[in-house]
Amino acid sequence: MxxxxxxxxxxxxxxxxxxxxxxxxxxxxxxxxxxxxxxxxxxxxxLDPQQIWQIATDPVALSTYNITFVTALVAGIVNGFAGLAIAWVLVRYEFPAKRLLDAAIDLPFALPTAVAGLTLSTIYSTNGWIGGWLEPFGIRVSFTRLGVLVAMIFISLPFVVRTVQPVLQDLEVEIEEAAWSMGASRWQTFWRVILPPLMPAILTGVAMGFSRAVGEYGSVVIIAGNIPFQDLIAPVLVIQRLEQFDYAGATVIGTVMLLISLAVLLVINLIQTRGRRIYG
Amino acid sequence: MANSSLNRPIAAAQPTKPAATPGFQWGKWLLVGFVFAYLALILLVPALNVFAQALKGGLPAMVDTFSSRTFINAVKLTVIATAITVPLNTVFGLCAAIAIANKTFPGRSLLISIIDLPFSISPVVAGLMLVLLFGSRGWFGPLLDETGIKVIFALPGIVMATIFVTMPFIAREVLPALEEMGTEQEEAAATLGATPWQTFWRVTLPSIRWSLLYGLILCNARAMGEFGAVAVVSGNIAGKTQTLPLFIEEAHIQYDTQSAYTAALLLACLAVVTLVLKYVLERSAGIQHRGH
The missing domain is CATH 1.10.287 (Helix Hairpins)
Structure with missing residues (x-):
């Protein structure tokens, strides 16, 4: 006190x-x-607490939380694995066009989200470069929840790469060599020696990517069909409520999103403090 | 250091290591292949598509878009909003960094987190906050009505939304640069009789200039491309409160693909310039990239 x-x-x-x-x-x-x-x-x-509860747990609102948060989490996890692979390749290997690739990783930070949404929706539409190719398999991306996922993967791509890269750079190769020479297999070396010190960076990147994907509006609104219970995300619902002058509705859903963002921020800070304590 | 140089020849002499290398190479190219495929699907093909689609219609179609009134107004509004936002955020970023750097006080890390907060808040929620403040039914709604000042559905709202989402960029780049610089040079300048203002211009600013430029570039890119926050407050009135990203969405909804992609091309060029400058600064000035 x-x-x-x-x-x-x-x-x-x-x-x-x-x-x-x-x-x-x-x-x-x-x-x-x-x-x-x-x-x-x-x-x-x-607002009246009962009214808040009613708006916050309305079926449409609940479905937008599910679509927003679950899809963002999946995007974060996909980028957790892919980001680790990208960081690994950029730090440990030499190959053609490496510098170009390294610079291109930041594209989602530099490219306005409206442009990202526009081009992703064209490419992944049923007659697009990639979408046309997926169509025979019955996979439709644009105007579905899969489209929301693709947009979220796009905008959260750089986070894990950029958090893992410096840590991997500082990781001493001597320790791996020691593990090897003591008879550890390549997998054992990876799981027991390389992965543990990278974990805080990976988790931080995943959480940051998740947080960015949750709040994303521009690219998702363009690639999705914005249909309730299918691919309507919470930020779009906030805008729809505002357009109907339903200030209470927009406020409650906005507040739910704000509180979750703050919770994620807290988690990121905890991961970083813990990581620092363990790995100096 | 001496230890590792002693160890190296011994490790290299071990027969197991060269034997493991060929198999490892195979894994290497598999992984590189995966990374290229993943980035092609998510980043590279979409980026190339912007150029392909915009140029597909040929030059006349692009000139058509470039000379349309709504497009010109959208460009103008985007440039104006950015031209107000970036300098304001620069002043704030420099002040915040100077106030925090090389000082210890309770709540310091909390303050840094607060400055970073806008990156964690959904831009749409940020726009909603401004509507609740300045909208006709908001806190200052009646006051604004009386004075006849329009904030929501007008330039001030667009600027404030942009300020909100780009607030942390400059502070978070300048702060580490100031910490690295330390206080000795500034103290020396002060002892030699420089005023704080002179010290800032002659000592502080030159040594943080690359970090400042880096922050400016990122802030500018985001300010020009901001969509969510601006979409909430602007009202999206074509030719009046429509920024370039909103123009793209509108054209896309109207099935005017050519206009959408022509405008997208302009913003994609901005993104390319941003990436190139960012890369050059990271290489030549040794600035480390952080998230966002």
């Missing part, structure tokens, strides 16, 4: 004799971050 109090008084002390950078920082954060968050929170609090 005393520690939090001294904590507070110290912060106030800091603010009272604040320098210009301090003042600008806090004013800016207050105006453009705290005020909007407060608006959402206070709007949610003024």
């Amino acid at each position: 005393t520690s939090t109090q001294s904590h507070k008084s110290h912060l106030w002390h800091q603010l009272a004799q604040a320098s210009w950078p301090w003042r600008v920082t806090w004013i800016y954060l207050t105006l453009f971050l705290f005020l909007p968050i407060a608006a959402l929170m206070l709007k949610a609090v003024t």
Whole structure:
């Protein structure tokens, strides 16, 4: 208790004799971050709890949580495996066009999501370059939940690669050689020696990718059919509710999403602190 | 270091290692092949498709789009919104980084997390927050009605939405650069009689310039391409509050594929320039890329 109090008084002390950078920082954060968050929170609090529960657990809302969070999780996990493979190839191997590939990994950060959604929906449509090829197998991507998954995989692709790459770079080859020379098989070396120190980075990347995929709107809204119970995601539902002037509905679903984002952020921080404690 | 150089010849002399190499090569190319296939399906083919589709209609079709009023207005609005957002976020990013770097105070890591918060919040939820603040039924709705200022469905709303989603970019690039630089040079400048302002321009800014530029590039790319947050607050009125990403979606819905892809080409070129600059900065200035 005393520690939090001294904590507070110290912060106030800091603010009272604040320098210009301090003042600008806090004013800016207050105006453009705290005020909007407060608006959402206070709007949610003024609603009747029963009404909140009703909106939050409405069948359409529940189906959007399922589609949003489960699909985002699958996208995160797919990229967990693929990202590890990509990082491994980029760090350990030499091959043609390696630098180009390395630079291209960041494309989802640089390419506006509307463009991503547009081109993905064309390519994966039934007469597109890839979609036309999947059609004979009865696999349809554009305007289905699979399309949501493809868009989410696209936008969450760089995270695991970029979190694992530096860790893999710093991993000492000597330890692997030691494991080898002591008679460990290649798989044993991978599972027991290489993977454990990479795990915090992989999990952090998966969680960051998941978090990004959950909030994604632009690419998903274009590739999906946005049909309830099929491929309607929570952010699109928020916009639909706003368009119907259903502020309460939009607020409740928005708040559910905000709280889940904050929970994921907490998990990422925990993984990182734990990883640091174990692996220095 | 000495230890490892002693170990190496011994390890190389062991017969097991060369024997394991050929099999390992096989695994290598399998993995490289998988990575290329995966990236082709998810990244490369979609990226090439933007160029192929845009150029398919030929130059006249592209000129048609480029000269249409709604397109020109969308470009203008995107440029204006970015031109307001990026400088504001630069001032904030520099201030926040200077306020935090090389200082210890309670709640420091919490403050860094708070600055990073917009990256964790869905852009759509960010837009919703602004509607709840400035919309006609929002907190400041009545006040804005009286004064006749429009925020939602107008430029201020678009700017604020863009500021929200791009807020962390510059601070998170400049902060590590300042930490690495330390305080000695600034202190030396101060002792020699430089004002804080002079110290900033002559000492601090030159040593963080590449990190700042890196943050600026990322912030600019995101600001120009932001969709979700802007979609909520803009109202998407063609020719008035329609930004380039919204123009793309609208054209796509109207089955005007040529216009959609012509606009997409413009933004894809921006993405390519961003990636090239980013790559050059990472190579030459040794900046490490982080997420986002």
